[in-house]
Amino acid sequence: MTDAALPFVPPLDIWRGSYLDEGHTIASWLTTTDHKRIAILYALSITVFFFIGGVAIGLVRLELISPTGLFLTSDEYNRLFTIHGIIMVWFFLVPSIPATLGNFLLPMMIGAPDVAFPRLNLLSWYLYVGGAAFTVYVLLSGGVDTGWTFYPPFSSEYSHSNVIPAAVGVFIVGFSSIATGVNFLATIHMLRAPGMTWLRLPLFVWSMYTVSVVMVLATPVLAMSLLLIVAERFFGLPIFDPSAGGDPILFQHLFWFYSHPAVYIMILPAMGVVSEVFACFARRRVFGYAFMVFAMLMIAVVGFMVWGHHMFVAGQSPVADLIFSFLSFIVAVPSAIKVFNWTATLYRGHIGFEAPMIYALGFLGLFTIGGLTGLFLASVPIDIATTDTYFVVAHFHTIMVGGTVSAFMAGIHYWWPKVTGKLYNEFWAQFAAITMFLGFNVTFLPQFVMGWLGMPRRYHYYPDVFQIWHVLSSGGALILAAAYLMPLVYLTWSLFYGQDAGANPWRSTGLEWQTPSPPPKTNFVRPPRVDADPYEYHDFGRTEETGGEARARPQGEAT
Amino acid sequence: MNISQFTTAASDYAVKVDRLFYLEAVISGIVVVLVTGLIIVFFALYYRGSSMPRGDVPEHKSHEIEIGWTVATLFTFLFLFWWAASDQLTALTPPKDALEIHVVAKQWMWRFQHPSGAREIDELHIPAHTNIRLAMTSQDVIHDLYLPALRLKQDILPDRYTYEWFNATKTGTFHFTCAEFCGTDHSIMAGSLVIMKPEDYARWTAAQPQGGDLAHQGEALFRSFGCSGCHTPGSTVHAPDLHGIYGRAVQLADGRTVTADEAYLHDCIFLPDKNRVAGFPPLMPNFSGSISEGQAIALIAYLKSLATVRGTRTQNASPEHTGSRP
Numbered sequence: 001m002t003d004a005a006l007p008f009v010p011p012l013d014i015w016r017g018s019y020l021d022e023g024h025t026i027a028s029w030l031t032t033t034d035h036k037r038i039a040i041l042y043a044l045s046i047t048v049f050f051f052i053g054g055v056a057i058g059l060v061r062l063e064l065i066s067p068t069g070l071f072l073t074s075d076e077y078n079r080l081f082t083i084h085g086i087i088m089v090w091f092f093l094v095p096s097i098p099a100t101l102g103n104f105l106l107p108m109m110i111g112a113p114d115v116a117f118p119r120l121n122l123l124s125w126y127l128y129v130g131g132a133a134f135t136v137y138v139l140l141s142g143g144v145d146t147g148w149t150f151y152p153p154f155s156s157e158y159s160h161s162n163v164i165p166a167a168v169g170v171f172i173v174g175f176s177s178i179a180t181g182v183n184f185l186a187t188i189h190m191l192r193a194p195g196m197t198w199l200r201l202p203l204f205v206w207s208m209y210t211v212s213v214v215m216v217l218a219t220p221v222l223a224m225s226l227l228l229i230v231a232e233r234f235f236g237l238p239i240f241d242p243s244a245g246g247d248p249i250l251f252q253h254l255f256w257f258y259s260h261p262a263v264y265i266m267i268l269p270a271m272g273v274v275s276e277v278f279a280c281f282a283r284r285r286v287f288g289y290a291f292m293v294f295a296m297l298m299i300a301v302v303g304f305m306v307w308g309h310h311m312f313v314a315g316q317s318p319v320a321d322l323i324f325s326f327l328s329f330i331v332a333v334p335s336a337i338k339v340f341n342w343t344a345t346l347y348r349g350h351i352g353f354e355a356p357m358i359y360a361l362g363f364l365g366l367f368t369i370g371g372l373t374g375l376f377l378a379s380v381p382i383d384i385a386t387t388d389t390y391f392v393v394a395h396f397h398t399i400m401v402g403g404t405v406s407a408f409m410a411g412i413h414y415w416w417p418k419v420t421g422k423l424y425n426e427f428w429a430q431f432a433a434i435t436m437f438l439g440f441n442v443t444f445l446p447q448f449v450m451g452w453l454g455m456p457r458r459y460h461y462y463p464d465v466f467q468i469w470h471v472l473s474s475g476g477a478l479i480l481a482a483a484y485l486m487p488l489v490y491l492t493w494s495l496f497y498g499q500d501a502g503a504n505p506w507r508s509t510g511l512e513w514q515t516p517s518p519p520p521k522t523n524f525v526r527p528p529r530v531d532a533d534p535y536e537y538h539d540f541g542r543t544e545e546t547g548g549e550a551r552a553r554p555q556g557e558a559t
Numbered sequence: 560m561n562i563s564q565f566t567t568a569a570s571d572y573a574v575k576v577d578r579l580f581y582l583e584a585v586i587s588g589i590v591v592v593l594v595t596g597l598i599i600v601f602f603a604l605y606y607r608g609s610s611m612p613r614g615d616v617p618e619h620k621s622h623e624i625e626i627g628w629t630v631a632t633l634f635t636f637l638f639l640f641w642w643a644a645s646d647q648l649t650a651l652t653p654p655k656d657a658l659e660i661h662v663v664a665k666q667w668m669w670r671f672q673h674p675s676g677a678r679e680i681d682e683l684h685i686p687a688h689t690n691i692r693l694a695m696t697s698q699d700v701i702h703d704l705y706l707p708a709l710r711l712k713q714d715i716l717p718d719r720y721t722y723e724w725f726n727a728t729k730t731g732t733f734h735f736t737c738a739e740f741c742g743t744d745h746s747i748m749a750g751s752l753v754i755m756k757p758e759d760y761a762r763w764t765a766a767q768p769q770g771g772d773l774a775h776q777g778e779a780l781f782r783s784f785g786c787s788g789c790h791t792p793g794s795t796v797h798a799p800d801l802h803g804i805y806g807r808a809v810q811l812a813d814g815r816t817v818t819a820d821e822a823y824l825h826d827c828i829f830l831p832d833k834n835r836v837a838g839f840p841p842l843m844p845n846f847s848g849s850i851s852e853g854q855a856i857a858l859i860a861y862l863k864s865l866a867t868v869r870g871t872r873t874q875n876a877s878p879e880h881t882g883s884r885p
Contacts, residue, residue: 074743147740153717154700158666158742242718243847245833248701249716283607287616288625313703313712313738315721318651322644329636336632337625343594344624346601348613353606361598368594372587375636379583379643381576381650385710388703388738452580454565454707456738459746463734465562538613 018421018518033118034521036419039104041125046092046100049132050484052139053087056080058481061474067464077460078145079161083138085148086166090173091132093404094262097269098180098215099128101411102208104419106184108512108519109205111193111528111556116186124179131173138162138169147458149255152240152248156232163233167226174219174226177265181215184208193511195530195556199293202510202534202555203286206293207272210300214261214268218304222258225251252314256307264303266400267367268296270407271338274360277410278342280508281357282349283552285535288341295334295341302331312383321380328378335371339364349537354506355429359410362437363403369441370399373448388458390469391451394444402440409436409487416491417501421518424494428486436483443476509536511555530556560734569708569729569754575646576710583639653724657692660685661773661856664695664702664715664737667744672856676776677767681750683735685727686760692724694821698852703739706752712738718829720821727754777861780854784846798843799836805863810837824859 019036022028029037060080063072072080107115115121138144144166146155155163188201188209201209228251231237238244240251279286286292308316308324342364351357373395376382386392413433417423450469455462462470504513509532515524536553568574604611660683661672671683685691695704695715702715704723713723737748755763771779781787789798804819812835817823826833828850831843850858 074746078740078743078745145742151701151740154740154742158700242716243829245830282605288621291625291629314714315716315719318647321647325644325647326640329640332636333629333632337629339594340628341625343597343601344621346598346605348611348616349601349605350607350613351602351605364594364598368591372583372590375587375639376580376583379579379639380647381572381643381710382580382583384712385576385580385707387712388705453562454705454734456705456736456746458740461746463560463565465560465565538615 017520018516019521020518022521031122033114033122035103035107035115035118035121036519036523038121038125039100039102040419042095042099042103042128045125045128045132046095047488049087049091049135053084053092054481054484056084056087058477060084061477063460064462064470065467065474067462067467067470069460072460074460075145076143078147078458079143081458082144082147083135086144086170087135088401089148089262090170091128091135093266093400094177095128095173095180096266096404096408097273097411098184098208098211098265099124099176101204101273101408101415102184102211102269103180105415105512106205106208107187107191108515108523109202109510110188110191110196111511111524111530112187112191113522113524113527115183116190117183120179120183124176124183127176127179128173131169131171131176134165134169134172138166141165149259150226150229150251151255152229152232152251153242155229156240164230167230171223171226171230174223177215177219181212181219184212185216188212193528193530193556196511199290200530200533200555202272203275203289203292203296204269204272206296207268207275210296211265211268214265214300214303218258218261218265221254222262225254225258228254249311249314249316252311253307256310257304260307260310261303263396263400264299266404268299270363270367270404271296273407273411273414274342274363276508276510277356277360277414278345279535279537280414280506280510281352281354281360282346283351283537284345284347284349285533285537286341287344287347288337289533289535291337292341295337298334299331302327302334306331309378309383312380313387325378325380325383329375332371332374332378335367339368339371353430354413355424355426355433356410356414358430358433359406359413359436362433362440363406363410365437366398366402366406366440370395370403374399386451388456389451390447390455390457393457394447394451397447398440398444402444406436406440409433412487412491414506415512416494417505418512418517418519420495420498421501421516422494422498423501423505424498425490428490432483432486432490435479435486439476439480439483441476443473443480446470446472446476507552509534509552509554514554514557528556532556564732564734565707567708567729567731567733568710569727569731569733570710570725571728572650572725573708573710579643579646582642586635586639653692653722654690657690657724658686659692659694661853661860662693662695662704662715663698663852663856664704664748665698666700666742667737667748669704669735669748669750670853672773672853673764673767674773674860675764675767676772677764679767682753683750684753684755684760684763686757687727687730687754689757689760690724690726692722694856695721695723696825696852696856700741701739702737702741702748704735705738706733706735708733708752714739718825720825730754730756773857773860774864775861777857777859777864780850780858781861784850784858786858789842796842797839799839801862802865804865809834811835812837812839821859824862825855828855828858 019034063070141162144163145161146159146163228239232239238246240246240248275286306324306328308320309328312321413429446469450466455466501517503516511528532553532555534555568577659674663670669681671679697715697717703712705712709725711723713721715721733752735750735752737745789796790801792800807819808816809819810816829847831845835841
């Protein structure tokens with residue numbers, strides 16, 4: 001772009017074409033073990049499910065314009081929000097960043113030719129497809145109405161819907177998470193390029209490391225609890241049935257022991273992505289790198305000890321309430337530190353306004369709002385008043401959907417030139433990024449208000465005093481829909497008509513940019529050697545610097 | 560419907576919850592303004608191409624900044640935790656003299672049983688300025704009684720009692736509703752909470768058709784279900800004497816000692832094998848299916864009355880006739 005660009009010219013004599021040229025048949029894609037192609041398989045699959053889940057909630061938001069409903073029965077309404085939850089959590093948010101950007105970039109960022117277990121990687125995608133097939137079956141055969149949380153005894157005895165296929169689908173897709181997690185852990189431990197020490201890992205790699213630990217440790221508990229539901233519903237084993245001495249609250253403990261860490265499975269990768277984007281577009285080293293790493297580790301560990309804050313009204317002991325409340329405040333500290341660090345990264349930078357940066361700023365805003373409202377919910381008296389209302393709905397959508405989707409979009413736009421070799425239309429990308437931020441706020445700020453006023457969640461019919469807030473929220477959902485559809489158009493357009501990106505259009509220091517775009521099958525033309533810290537976008541040790549930009553120093557060489 | 564049916568803070572506790580909410584809202588507002596302000600300032604000064612000088616931030620300085628805001632955040636959060644926890648702890652123990660109203664939730668309605676014996680569906684009349692304790696159970700799935708004006712919410716579980724207590728200070732009609740997803744008509748499982756002056760409540764109670772208070776109803780059931788056949792001192796069947804059972808420590812056959820609270824008595828009726836009393840043969844039949852949750856509440860109320868007013872009731876509780884065991 002400018003003359004400060006990193007001087008990379010692909011040596012033509014050894015250039016054998018990109019990973020995209022390794023086979024053009026469908027069979028070549030379905031049998032690939034190349035992490036980059038598997039990332040693209042994942043990206044296509046989760047996009048399909050994202051839009052299915054989106055249509056489901058679009059119908060719900062349309063229905064909620066009127067307090068007495070427009071066109072759905074209560075059973076249909078209950079099935080729609082349930083399938084929305086199941087699809088968005090397990091078939092979109094959990095795999096979103098790790099399985100696509102993580103799969104594509106993790107090996108490249110540490111200078112490896114592939115992940116540690118390429119065939120396991122492909123298997124994880126097939127597991128995803130297997131789980132997805134069950135979910136599609138549930139959808140076609142009439143749906144499931146338990147809510148994504150599957151609480152017994154409703155799910156085990158009272159629901160007249162497809163609980164078992166839905167649970168089996170989620171059970172299977174869980175193993176794709178576990179496979180990805182194991183693979184990433186092994187890759188980061190075993191395949192780092194010479195010189196890529198632990199404290200030189202880009203923060204995105206650290207985020208993949210921590211999220212993998214959480215996936216590997218938490219997901220088996222989800223598998224267990226769903227299996228127990230199936231055992232109770234199908235074989236009649238009275239595990240959670242209180243009339244036979246079982247305990248329905250036990251399920252809630254097991255479920256949230258997974259599902260709270262699952263929130264961090266969604267948000268840790270987002271933190272990784274925006275760290276890369278902030279550094280690159282502010283031309284500045286991430287403020288407090290070591291603190292950022294420590295904060296992620298801390299979130300991953302303490303995140304396992306806060307599940308009980310979902311159960312303040314469930315009937316657990318008040319002492320447990322107190323401990324979980326305390327730990328929930330503690331886990332908020334590293335998140336707050338990260339917000340301050342991202343903000344401070346802008347200080348003395350050379351800040352650009354490209355689309356990835358706008359998305360990343362959107363993340364920062366939504367993460368801050370979502371995080372602060374988390375403090376309300378960590379406070380037991382406020383949680384008692386607002387849990388199971390739209391306040392909670394707004395809180396977790398702002399942070400784990402607004403935050404994660406914003407970061408995912410930031411990542412897609414940032415690495416799009418690397419993945420496809422093409423540049424997208426910058427104007428439309430900036431426009432979509434701003435639209436999305438507005439859409440999230442218009443959708444969810446009214447939900448915070450009505451939740452605090454007393455509007456319960458999962459309500460088909462509602463008292464008419466809340467109508468104004470529901471109409472506003474549905475209007476926001478319409479804006480969001482537009483913001484989601486725009487990238488689909490201009491990104492697809494860029495594949496055919498976009499300018500060639502070149503190896504490193506953003507002049508990034510990351511190792512993944514020191515190779516052609518799109519990269520060759522082996523990622524690098526020759527094995528890279530790492531000799532610098534990440535994010536050396538400016539010279540260090542200088543106390544005075546004039547307005548001009550410093551020359552960025554790549555993390556290593558691979559040419 | 561009026562929004563004040565939800566938003567009015569109808570108890571001192573609700574006022575406290577609101578105060579904490581607004582405190583956290585103000586702190587959050589400050590943080591949002593701070594972060595947004597910094598971002599705007601940094602963008603204004605350091606946009607690409609601006610002529611601001613950009614030196615390095617010395618390592619030790621950035622460490623100081625980092626530790627500074629970590630500690631500041633930690634103390635703010637600990638302060639909020641302390642405030643929230645003290646609100647929670649003061650509201651924890653229900654007062655001893657509370658008026659106890661029983662709640663039975665089922666798909667998709669609410670039934671309330673007053674100690675006077677009055678019953679109502681989807682409507683709850685209570686006196687203001689009185690400590691009220693709700694003892695709640697469900698006949699099917701998990702429900703949740705949400706009282707927005709009191710800022711209270713508590714899940715209601717099948718085969719188990721959960722409680723919430725409050726002391727309302729404002730009279731009027733308020734909304735209550737189910738907050739835990741319970742199936743098809745979850746969203747219309749709602750009703751009205753009518754908070755009355757204590758004298759109005761007394762008048763209301765007196766006007767209700769009733770067959771004696773809860774304990775008396777329980778006594779009748781105690782006979783008609785044949786409980787009295789075994790559980791009386793003169794019985795030939797070796798079964799525990801239930802006089803003064805409520806609140807007593809009970810030695811169980813498996814070595815545990817439990818306090819005979821409502822949950823224990825409930826389990827004894829529906830799951831007799833769960834807590835077998837030491838020294839008694841397992842003769843107690845299982846009444847699940849034949850006794851409803853509402854009847855169980857009356858039975859337990861009767862057993863509780865045996866503990867408190869020994870004199871007169873003891874006579875009544877030892878009828879001469881021996882009911883046959885079902």
